[in-house]
Amino acid sequence: MKPKIAFLKEEEIPRQWYNVQADMPTPMQPPLNPATGEPIGPDALAPVFPMNLIEQEVSTERWIDIPEEVLEKLLIWRPTPLIRAYGLERHLQTPAKIYYKNESVSPAGSHKPNTAIAQVYYNKVFGIKRMTTETGAGQWGSALSFACSLFGMPLKVYMVRISFDQKPYRKFLMNSWGGECVPSPSPDTNFGRKVLAEMPDTPGSLGIAISEAIEDAVTSENTRYSLGSVLNHVLMHQTIVGLEAQKQLQMFGDYPDIVIGCVGGGSNFAGLSFPFIRDKIYGKEVKVLAIEPTACPTMTRGPFLYDFGDTAATTPLLPMYTLGHTFIPAPVHAGGLRYHGCAPLVSQLVLDNLIEPRAYTQLQTYEAGVTFARTEGIVPAPETNHAIAAAIDEAKKAKEEGRQKTILFNLSGHGLLDLSGYDSYFSGKLAEYSLPEEEIQNALTVLAPYPKPKTK
Numbered sequence: 001m002k003p004k005i006a007f008l009k010e011e012e013i014p015r016q017w018y019n020v021q022a023d024m025p026t027p028m029q030p031p032l033n034p035a036t037g038e039p040i041g042p043d044a045l046a047p048v049f050p051m052n053l054i055e056q057e058v059s060t061e062r063w064i065d066i067p068e069e070v071l072e073k074l075l076i077w078r079p080t081p082l083i084r085a086y087g088l089e090r091h092l093q094t095p096a097k098i099y100y101k102n103e104s105v106s107p108a109g110s111h112k113p114n115t116a117i118a119q120v121y122y123n124k125v126f127g128i129k130r131m132t133t134e135t136g137a138g139q140w141g142s143a144l145s146f147a148c149s150l151f152g153m154p155l156k157v158y159m160v161r162i163s164f165d166q167k168p169y170r171k172f173l174m175n176s177w178g179g180e181c182v183p184s185p186s187p188d189t190n191f192g193r194k195v196l197a198e199m200p201d202t203p204g205s206l207g208i209a210i211s212e213a214i215e216d217a218v219t220s221e222n223t224r225y226s227l228g229s230v231l232n233h234v235l236m237h238q239t240i241v242g243l244e245a246q247k248q249l250q251m252f253g254d255y256p257d258i259v260i261g262c263v264g265g266g267s268n269f270a271g272l273s274f275p276f277i278r279d280k281i282y283g284k285e286v287k288v289l290a291i292e293p294t295a296c297p298t299m300t301r302g303p304f305l306y307d308f309g310d311t312a313a314t315t316p317l318l319p320m321y322t323l324g325h326t327f328i329p330a331p332v333h334a335g336g337l338r339y340h341g342c343a344p345l346v347s348q349l350v351l352d353n354l355i356e357p358r359a360y361t362q363l364q365t366y367e368a369g370v371t372f373a374r375t376e377g378i379v380p381a382p383e384t385n386h387a388i389a390a391a392i393d394e395a396k397k398a399k400e401e402g403r404q405k406t407i408l409f410n411l412s413g414h415g416l417l418d419l420s421g422y423d424s425y426f427s428g429k430l431a432e433y434s435l436p437e438e439e440i441q442n443a444l445t446v447l448a449p450y451p452k453p454k455t456k
């Protein structure tokens with residue numbers, strides 16, 4: 001029998017996170033104070049995040065120890081399996097070998113608890129008594145609710161309205177773990193009330209929800225905000241995924257030619273790919289593909305600029321590929337990919353040609369997800385379908401070229417609570433949406449007054 005799954009033993013779980021900042025050919029450009037255009041120091045972030053996480057955010061140490069208490073909680077579902085997709089390979093009649101890292105086995109159903117556990121731990125150690133966050137598809141809100149429940153930490157989640165309506169079961173899941181969940185924009189914050197007054201029927205956006213969650217944190221006592229993606233420390237917590245995958249591929253005696261992940265803010269993609277990008281920086285040949293929706297084409301059509309992380313422009317300016325912080329993406333089902341920007345770390349690596357971005361349409365991605373479900377059994381999250389669409393394309397290309405490529409992608413989550421999107425797909429209600437160039441250019445005009453990052 002040919003090996004199908006590589007399991008690591010409990011004691012083989014990585015003990016350190018990998019920080020790509022130690023190896024990047026171009027050092028990161030600093031976040032800026034929008035009022036002065038000057039770099040901000042760690043103190044400016046203190047009302048929003050606990051200092052121990054801010055220290056991680058700015059660290060350039062290559063390896064950072066994972067605390068024992070975090071490892072103990074991660075062991076609830078980690079190490080996760082690495083699986084060879086024989087069924088999909090046979091269906092495609094490809095000579096390519098396709099592997100996927102199954103992050104859908106966490107209690108919340110995605111990769112998100114990898115950082116949620118770590119963040120709640122550091123908040124608790126710092127003496128924080130309550131946390132707030134936003135959620136798009138509901139995956140992050142559930143992950144943080146799960147993590148908060150393990151540490152006895154109260155949590156309020158601002159959930160993007162369109163997903164709140166499309167995915168009620170996510171809210172029930174958050175409630176089961178003790179998290180409070182409200183639709184965003186909400187009447188609970190100044191910013192939410194302002195948006196509701198101007199656009200009562202808005203589907204909401206991650207940018208708006210982030211603004212609400214930050215406002216709540218900085219105006220409430222002993223409360224901090226937690227972000228499920230984008231920031232350096234969040235991406236670093238996810239590298240346990242790629243570090244495990246490297247060990248598991250060795251068990252198969254393999255190394256990938258192509259590594260693929262979908263990108264919303266960039267965390268699952270970074271988690272899988274950064275350890276391989278390290279190899280690439282030191283000379284290995286590996287193609288790294290970052291996949292986004294054509295409805296929110298941040299990396300493929302947005303410029304690299306300084307922009308705010310949220311719609312209300314409350315965060316520092318971050319250097320990233322962006323469609324402008326006021327851009328509200330079309331309400332596609334991959335809610336977790338509806339973000340105007342992209343992690344600064346991923347952005348800089350795209351700029352340095354270490355990562356190749358690509359965009360797929362909603363219909364292309366559902367077709368890929370259904371093919372995967374019917375050949376490998378797991379019904380993927382709509383976000384994950386983007387990575388699968390690219391993996392299938394690469395496997396088809398290998399067939400055309402008659403080459404035995406090794407493809408690795410991140411199965412970032414399952415879609416069992418996202419079935420309404422599949423229903424729309426099967427009933428022919430899913431429309432393609434092409435984003436007019438004019439809309440992008442209009443959204444970017446708000447960024448004209450701000451400093452520009454170096455692009456060389």
Ligand SMILES: Cc1ncc(COP(=O)(O)O)c(C=O)c1O
Nearest residue numbers: 139229264265266267268336413
């Ligand atoms: C299953 C899944 N994959 C991917 C994403 C995109 O986020 P990120 O780019 O941070 O991995 C999300 C976000 O909610 C998600 O739920």
